Amino acid sequence: MNIFIFSVSDQVYSTKRLYDEAINRGHDVSIINHAKCSVKLSQGKRQVIFEGDDIIGEPDVIIPRIGASITGHGAAIVKEFEMNGVFSTARSLGILRAQNKLRTLQIMNRKHIPIPDTVFSVNTDNIKEQIDLLGGAPVIIKLQEGTHGMGVILAETEKSAKSIIDTLHTMNTSFLLQEFIKESNSEDIRALVVGDKVIASMKRKGLEDDFRSNIHRGGVGSVVSLSSKEEEMAIRAAHYLGLPVAGVDLIRSKRGALLIEVNSTPGLQGIEAYTKVNVAEGIIKYIEKKCLTKGSRTKR
Incomplete structure (x- = not known):
């Protein structure tokens, strides 16, 4: 090919x-x-x-x-x-959707995939009410187009949340508020979806003084086994966004697994290192199978 x-x-x-x-x-x-x-x-x-x-x-x-x-x-x-x-x-639309966290969550919510409680608004007159909708502080404030853990802020008090929100509104920056899942313990799960399978999954743990778990922010990874429900969530999420290959991020809560983000361009370095799975080969094998099935112009 x-x-x-x-x-x-x-x-x-x-x-x-x-x-x-x-x-x-x-x-x-x-x-x-x-x-x-x-x-x-x-x-x-x-x-x-x-x-x-x-x-x-x-x-x-x-x-x-x-x-x-x-x-x-x-x-x-x-x-x-x-x-x-x-x-x-x-797919091009999937790339655009995944880049916008709010759009991703809107689609997931409509498709009944569990997500953290989320609020978005441009009204600066009722910030307290918005925070209260999430059960009060602490809350997570996320830029709608942040990546690698950047643009994700933990506001531990209502006062700090209001100050950050006011600043972001002043800068005309799009963001959303999410409930803080304390029991996640600064951990999340990256599931690497290829076609109809999760071919690798790892748990990411943030630094002791950082609630974010991203490897790019200094977190560490380890192999993790997903439940059948978690695998199904990850695969459905990738399919709903039009992404045959995707990194789907989940956190475990008292309510079960919650989807927090989908990445259309998942990095391979961390997940290959921590799981010892040859993810790159898995992606190429999937492409071969997909294109042979469709009768692509194969040169092999």
Whole structure:
């Protein structure tokens, strides 16, 4: 198969792993910086152009590794290939939905996937009432488009919550409020969904003085077994967003597992290191099976 990996750098761990595994399995692979791609639309036709010069052809598969800084542009590039029938491990709409935490939670709530109680509002006159809707302080304040644990704030008192919320409103920053799940004990679970399976899962534990559990924020990981219900939640969540490959984050509470986030570009370094699962190979094998089933132009 001819595979394009869209990534801003060929030195990113996840990009390199996917490239190496695809090459090892006999595929033709190109790493393309989507930030340097342009699209020309003219008379019902389109061209995707790299660095203003080279016209990019049609691959069999694209693997988008779209970062938060240029989500809109990256999703638009993915969309151009989607419209031509190219299989993608992350659909353009799924990339946009997953990047917006509120939109993700709205979809999950409508689909009856359990989430932490969440409030969003632009009304600064009833901040106390908003906090009270979540059972009072402490509360979690999240930027709607934060990533790697950035833009997630624990407000331990009502006073601090009101101060932070006032500041974010003044900065015209979109955010949401969530209940603080004390019993999660600064832990969450990352489930790596590929197709109809969770192929790897790890528990992430935050630093002693940090409620966030992200590996990027200094947290550590360990292997964890998911219940059948947790696996089903993760798979359903990825499917509802249109993401054949996704990282789904859950926390365990007194009410059971709750979904907190879905990542359309899950990092592979932490989960491969802590679980010893070859996730990159699993993704490439899934692509092979999917494309062979659809009769893709296979070169193997």
